Amino acid sequence: MMSVTCHNLEFGRTRFDLMACGCSSNASFYGSSNNKGVVRNVDRGRKLLSCRRQVGRCGVFSTKSPEAFLNGVAAGPPPVLDLTKESKRPTDLFEVVAEDLLTLNKNLQSIVGSENPVLMSAAEQIFGAGGKRMRPALVFLVSRATAEIAGLKELTKEHRRLAEIIEMIHTASLIHDDVLDESDMRRGKETVHQIYGTRVAVLAGDFMFAQSSWYLANLENLEVIKLISQVIKDFASGEIKQASGLFDCDVQLDEYLIKSYYKTASLIAASTKGAAIFSAVDSDISEQMYQYGKNLGLSFQVVDDVLDFTQSAEQLGKPAGSDLAKGNLTAPVIFALEKEPKLRDIIESEFVRRALLRRPSILS
Amino acid sequence: MMSVTCHNLEFGRTRFDLMACGCSSNASFYGSSNNKGVVRNVDRGRKLLSCRRQVGRCGVFSTKSPEAFLNGVAAGPPPVLDLTKESKRPTDLFEVVAEDLLTLNKNLQSIVGSENPVLMSAAEQIFGAGGKRMRPALVFLVSRATAEIAGLKELTKEHRRLAEIIEMIHTASLIHDDVLDESDMRRGKETVHQIYGTRVAVLAGDFMFAQSSWYLANLENLEVIKLISQVIKDFASGEIKQASGLFDCDVQLDEYLIKSYYKTASLIAASTKGAAIFSAVDSDISEQMYQYGKNLGLSFQVVDDVLDFTQSAEQLGKPAGSDLAKGNLTAPVIFALEKEPKLRDIIESEFCETGSLEEAIDIVMNCGGIERARELAREIADQAVKNLQCLPQSSFRIALEEMVNYNLERIK
Numbered sequence: 001m002m003s004v005t006c007h008n009l010e011f012g013r014t015r016f017d018l019m020a021c022g023c024s025s026n027a028s029f030y031g032s033s034n035n036k037g038v039v040r041n042v043d044r045g046r047k048l049l050s051c052r053r054q055v056g057r058c059g060v061f062s063t064k065s066p067e068a069f070l071n072g073v074a075a076g077p078p079p080v081l082d083l084t085k086e087s088k089r090p091t092d093l094f095e096v097v098a099e100d101l102l103t104l105n106k107n108l109q110s111i112v113g114s115e116n117p118v119l120m121s122a123a124e125q126i127f128g129a130g131g132k133r134m135r136p137a138l139v140f141l142v143s144r145a146t147a148e149i150a151g152l153k154e155l156t157k158e159h160r161r162l163a164e165i166i167e168m169i170h171t172a173s174l175i176h177d178d179v180l181d182e183s184d185m186r187r188g189k190e191t192v193h194q195i196y197g198t199r200v201a202v203l204a205g206d207f208m209f210a211q212s213s214w215y216l217a218n219l220e221n222l223e224v225i226k227l228i229s230q231v232i233k234d235f236a237s238g239e240i241k242q243a244s245g246l247f248d249c250d251v252q253l254d255e256y257l258i259k260s261y262y263k264t265a266s267l268i269a270a271s272t273k274g275a276a277i278f279s280a281v282d283s284d285i286s287e288q289m290y291q292y293g294k295n296l297g298l299s300f301q302v303v304d305d306v307l308d309f310t311q312s313a314e315q316l317g318k319p320a321g322s323d324l325a326k327g328n329l330t331a332p333v334i335f336a337l338e339k340e341p342k343l344r345d346i347i348e349s350e351f352v353r354r355a356l357l358r359r360p361s362i363l364s
Numbered sequence: 365m366m367s368v369t370c371h372n373l374e375f376g377r378t379r380f381d382l383m384a385c386g387c388s389s390n391a392s393f394y395g396s397s398n399n400k401g402v403v404r405n406v407d408r409g410r411k412l413l414s415c416r417r418q419v420g421r422c423g424v425f426s427t428k429s430p431e432a433f434l435n436g437v438a439a440g441p442p443p444v445l446d447l448t449k450e451s452k453r454p455t456d457l458f459e460v461v462a463e464d465l466l467t468l469n470k471n472l473q474s475i476v477g478s479e480n481p482v483l484m485s486a487a488e489q490i491f492g493a494g495g496k497r498m499r500p501a502l503v504f505l506v507s508r509a510t511a512e513i514a515g516l517k518e519l520t521k522e523h524r525r526l527a528e529i530i531e532m533i534h535t536a537s538l539i540h541d542d543v544l545d546e547s548d549m550r551r552g553k554e555t556v557h558q559i560y561g562t563r564v565a566v567l568a569g570d571f572m573f574a575q576s577s578w579y580l581a582n583l584e585n586l587e588v589i590k591l592i593s594q595v596i597k598d599f600a601s602g603e604i605k606q607a608s609g610l611f612d613c614d615v616q617l618d619e620y621l622i623k624s625y626y627k628t629a630s631l632i633a634a635s636t637k638g639a640a641i642f643s644a645v646d647s648d649i650s651e652q653m654y655q656y657g658k659n660l661g662l663s664f665q666v667v668d669d670v671l672d673f674t675q676s677a678e679q680l681g682k683p684a685g686s687d688l689a690k691g692n693l694t695a696p697v698i699f700a701l702e703k704e705p706k707l708r709d710i711i712e713s714e715f716c717e718t719g720s721l722e723e724a725i726d727i728v729m730n731c732g733g734i735e736r737a738r739e740l741a742r743e744i745a746d747q748a749v750k751n752l753q754c755l756p757q758s759s760f761r762i763a764l765e766e767m768v769n770y771n772l773e774r775i776k
Contacts, residue, residue, distance in 0.1 A: 115601060
């Protein structure tokens with residue numbers, strides 16, 4: 001069975017990370033032009049998804065559907081950013097900071113891997129993948145865009161370190177998300193959790209949070225330290241908010257936006273603002289960069305949530321709406337609930353069903 | 365079945381936290397003077413362990429033995445620090461900072477609980493327990509002991525916040541340890557993990573780490589920020605070191621001490637040094653406070669590792685040596701391995717044969733491993749006391765010295 005796997009483990013975040021693999025959507029498909037083995041969410045707005053499996057050019061692995069997990073087989077460590085292939089928009093977007101991203105990848109692998117051989121493998125698993133490094137790319141783009149104002153010729157080492165910190169935090173949260181989700185699904189071989197177990201996954205996540213906190217502290221910039229600490233706090237709050245609001249049909253749009261801010265936009269906003277801070281531009285500009293990151297992040301999340309409905313239907317008829325299946329009620333659902341009361345009954349009855357499954361004693 | 369449960373979840377750390385429940389060891393035992401339901405590791409050096417179950421005065425729950433888990437039943441939320449009861453030394457040691465600790469407990473519950481009702485329950489589970497708050501107590505003691513030098517009349521809010529941060533970090537690490545250990549054992553109802561599941565446990569731990577990082581950042585003291593960030597990094601490194609060194613009979617004493625530093629002493633050293641920093645004393649004194657905390661922490665860990673062998677044997681014949689069983693080779697074993705080559709074979713077999721663990725424990729007990737470990741703990745403890753010499757005499761300094769001695773008493 002053809003399969004596609006991605007080492008950029010993401011769950012509950014914007015899927016922009018998954019999508020931007022730099023693969024040509026028209027590359028020939030090993031052995032078949034059939035769409036078998038296509039994984040959801042890989043290719044936004046593209047009808048055909050393909051990756052050259054053998055070459056291991058790219059793997060995209062969605063942690064969201066069980067079928068994908070069973071199909072998931074690594075094709076070997078894919079290169080992070082392949083600029084030689086005919087590529088689509090995301091790669092082009094980041095082409096201007098491609099070298100910065102290559103350096104970033106090397107540094108990340110060595111930061112994480114040098115501690116321990118097991119972590120090294122886990123690190124390759126995580127950082128050696130086809131992820132687009134959207135957040136670090138944003139740091140580099142904003143850094144360079146603001147450097148001009150500040151008269152900087154080159155990125156500072158603080159800029160680079162900030163990007164590494166951001167990507168470590170992002171990745172640590174993904175690894176923990178995989179652990180959090182363990183009870184719901186079996187993952188394919190490729191997740192840290194699946195290969196190395198819960199223990200290593202929790203440890204690896206903790207290690208990366210710890211490393212990023214340490215590097216952050218050693219940047220010795222109180223404003224940025226506070227900015228990023230707020231993000232880590234927001235992450236945890238967002239996860240908790242989401243976990244405690246599952247199947248809650250009274251959720252309002254602003255709550256949804258707050259949760260989306262915590263889970264996605266907060267980190268992006270801190271990335272863009274932090275980059276501006278290190279360019280030493282006026283605070284007005286830093287604030288605008290913050291808003292840019294926040295709005296970009298929010299719009300990502302909303303798009304992500306739309307695609308959770310629309311994309312699967314287009315693809316192989318795999319079940320759509322895994323957010324909804326888990327009780328995570330996002331923008332499309334919130335709007336639909338306003339229009340169609342029957343939806344509420346359906347969602348709430350699922351809630352009751354789940355509750356009974358968890359507590360069979362209730363029935364006795 | 366009588367049972368004792370403790371909300372101060374600790375695994376792999378010094379058991380001093382578990383032991384110091386402030387219970388009188390002579391309190392009458394509900395329905396029986398039998399020792400049934402006594403949980404291992406609760407009472408260092410005491411033959412009788414009892415807690416008044418009904419009153420819920422105290423619960424001590426060891427996460428280390430399956431029997432304890434099955435026995436574990438909460439008796440209701442115990443008060444954190446009960447000064448009215450006839451109490452033993454740990455409470456006395458901290459009596460001078462008792463009010464500081466009460467305030468701390470209230471603050472912790474509100475910091476953690478205010479976010480979410482589920483976290484609130486988990487917070488009560490964690491913070492409402494009989495834990496002695498050893499680390500915050502050290503922060504308060506050092507703060508007050510150094511405040512005199514600095515001419516401070518009262519603890520600063522930075523001192524208090526530091527203590528809260530330290531305890532949150534400690535607790536978060538315990539919660540994650542419980543998750544890490546999940547695969548080995550079923551826990552009793554009382555752990556966050558058991559009641560609320562892995563998800564909540566990982567989340568609660570992440571939340572507390574995040575909260576403590578945020579409060580730390582807002583203390584706006586770069587030196588302390590870097591100090592504590594180093595600790596969190598050390599924690600993770602220590603866990604990884606331990607996990608990747610299981611059953612490795614080539615482990616050397618210094619590696620063991622490094623791992624013990626990462627897992628236990630690092631946080632304590634940062635607590636004591638941080639307290640000194642906020643008292644704005646000379647850096648010489650801060651350094652001595654760091655060394656004190658480090659030596660105290662290391663000697664705690666060694667004592668802890670000795671007790672893992674000696675205590676279980678005294679108690680109800682429950683299996684001893686859970687560290688050894690898991691392949692975590694500590695000081696007594698390292699010393700024993702030097703003397704008795706047969707031990708190596710047994711360990712490397714990972715105790716696949718019935719009775720091999722017991723045999724290994726016997727070897728460790730009989731070939732001087734325990735004595736040498738005791739000696740090691742004493743040597744390190746002596747260093748800790750020396751580190752206090754730069755402090756003026758005060759009831760606080762005495763309490764700090766007593767901490768060191770009290771720890772050693774556990775393995776007399």
